[in-house]
Amino acid sequence: MKRRALISVSDKTGLSDFAKALQEADFEVISTGGTQRALEAAGVRVVGISEVTNFPEILDGRVKTLHPLIHGGLLADREKEAHRQALQEHAIEPIDLVVVNLYPFKETISKEGAEDADAIDNIDIGGPAMLRAAAKNHAHAAVVTDPEDYPRVLEEARNNGIRFETRRHLAAKAFRHTAAYDALVAEYMTEEAFPETMTLTYEKKQTLRYGENPHQGASFYQHPLPADSSIAAAKQLHGKELSYNNINDVNAAFALVSEFSDTKAAVAVKHTNPCGVGIANTLSAAFEEAYAADPVSIFGGIVALNDTVDADTAEQLATIFLEVIIAPDYSHDALELLQKKKNIRLLKVDMAGGGNVSHALTSVSGGMLVQEDDVKGLADTDVKVATKRAPTAEEWRSLEFAWRVVKHVKSNAIVLTKGSRTVGVGAGQMNRVGAAEIAIAQAQSETQGSALGSDAFFPMKDTVETAMKAGVTAVIQPGGSKRDQESIDAADEAGITMVFTGMRHFRHA
Template identity: 60%
Template structure:
């Protein structure tokens, strides 16, 4: 029987060189559409699929390889005499090599304003079917979906060293590829039909890099990203300088980015272990960073800083004197890069911070399953809060309360934030009881707590947090409300002259 290779690709990278190698090895080349033209333009004796099937392409190319002469050639087991007899009876030649990559569905739906019709026409049917047939029969068929595999496959064929295990690895890559492709189509249809909580949840990610290790050196790890990620994202960030990101770097950097996205005015966020150690806003990015640094000049050491405006020379000079793992910003001026790249190990990441992340869902793994929820992008304005106490907040207090509320949303529960003048001055994170978190935040704030405001991510179950706040000099509190004992906290605030507003919304972060 003749040796036959079927080639049908949308990505023609290095295709001609590979096809010439197959031709030199005596393979008959069968192809379709644009791939056929590309091979013939290189002087290769490629023949159309219709010459094999005796059936012309129909339905604008929707049907061309969906034919028994193709799939019997792919699926026939060479070690099964009855399969071979059936091929011979019908004058069908086996297909030994399949080279297919699929219609560019991902690239199509990534285009601005793509129509539903264009998206649907870029759903490949024949390609995945051929890939799955060939991959199922990997013991006899070599299947290639990735141009980066051309050289190794050709070398194996030339040297006669290609093994079943080699073909099995290629088949495994095919099934990952088609699963990824189908998942993107699945999620596109979920989006256009606005379906909530479908009966199955299919996610797909593409590898960015292997990591040296995970949270700890004994844990293996890798970093993956969504296929069409846009906007503000660590997965989409451009690294301008510094060594490779670690697992913990990526976690902290993502937390810092999510926090800085809360602000439109110049803002700076410093993060350690996924909690903010300092956040400041100002008239300039330099002023904002000065406030973030001053909020906790100890904890920022070895931390991650996210900024929502370009890093200029003045800000770079502030950053260069501190040991930082990462600086994230929408851009860096030439002078800033000149200053910061002197530091060998600091990572500089560039990503837009004026767009919210595209994916509206947050996925968290548990043993044997996934939790999927909407991202917590909700917030409140002055008009949304209600004053629960006798004393109304001043305009300045209300502004500071709303600032503190934006921050506490990103602090691990139980969470308390103390703020003053567009700056955090105390953060209590991840405590088992709320008053414990308050004591940590107030202790950090020290004397600065006098005249400051406090935010809480959830309601006060009892008035002890108010009493601690009053003792430290807090004048205003923002919290969700909704406790059966709200009145106890309201009474405590009234007793101490503290104004307290309710948001009606909590921000648990586990």
């Protein structure tokens, strides 16, 4: 008995050979529009949809497969007598195989200057309907959305028929295909920041060896249209595959180094927290500052740089063990030098976009937290000097630097800076004094004349008193505590200048 295959695809990879092989396996091929023309040009015998439905394609092809003679053949449960009788009564022939992939909506909206009308025109209607119908009826029909599945389908079709396990697998893949397609369309059309439902779609970029720990499985997924300025779009130039922790740390380093579009900057990160940040007029000097900030913690860390890595900087980087370096580019000499280190991973990424995301997502048990990304900086705040003494020009520089860094440190966070580099970082502590003490201990003698940045306000004056004893001369914090005046008075008594921003930067995840 001749079987029937309905083929209608935008991705025609391997299509002609597949269709010819189906015919050799005694399939009758039904097709539409451009797919029909392509198959006929390749010498495949094709029955047009209009020949099946006895109805022409209309509305510029928007209506062609949405017809009972098609969907009856797709959805009939052949084990039910009533369904078999309905097929016979209405002269509907079953369809055994559906090969469909959808209008190129993603490709259309990714084009520069894409028009909304073109995007809307590339929202597929008939394709998803056929896929869902065949996938629902996978007990009797097979559905193929991916050319990579052609060999498996052909092999089974030539032998004892496509197995139920294969049909089930392909059905699930078809539902994922249509769900991802609809999610991208919905994202394109949605204007609300937080709609009543949020359906996300991501594509697997790579399978990872494991997650945070060897006993955890993991994969890296990317948005279907990742921004050029994103970790998902980064190009790996050298080294073994990135690990789960590498990607997480690189993302943190990239976000922080992107804060410094006005100067050369180098950021060293361990476990998503910065351990050293330096700024300077040259990249090599910036890295020298970042390294000096914490020459111990940088070992085995991630380094992000916001300018082309030159030979001088590469020589410095090559002297220590680093997991990953990420930068917008590398000079020929720098790349040649760094590639001599077998285990280091070198990433290249566009940093013009700042590395920000529109929404930050955090999974929780049974749900997900969604928030706008924290992209605001000092220019977005209502800065005011809270103490009698105003900062000097040098203190302002250190305070602004501390404020850029502290928003990228896990809360509770304290950052000590001196001009062009961090000197101490206290991250992720249960109380703010503890974070200050860690930063001060790390800075050692460098605390004298340093500036202190805090991601949130001081609920008591104890942090100011701790800073005063260490020789800190300037503090930047959000303010807003009921006991702000205690901290202000303590700072005035010690001759410390303190600036309020009116904006906090908690970072818990």
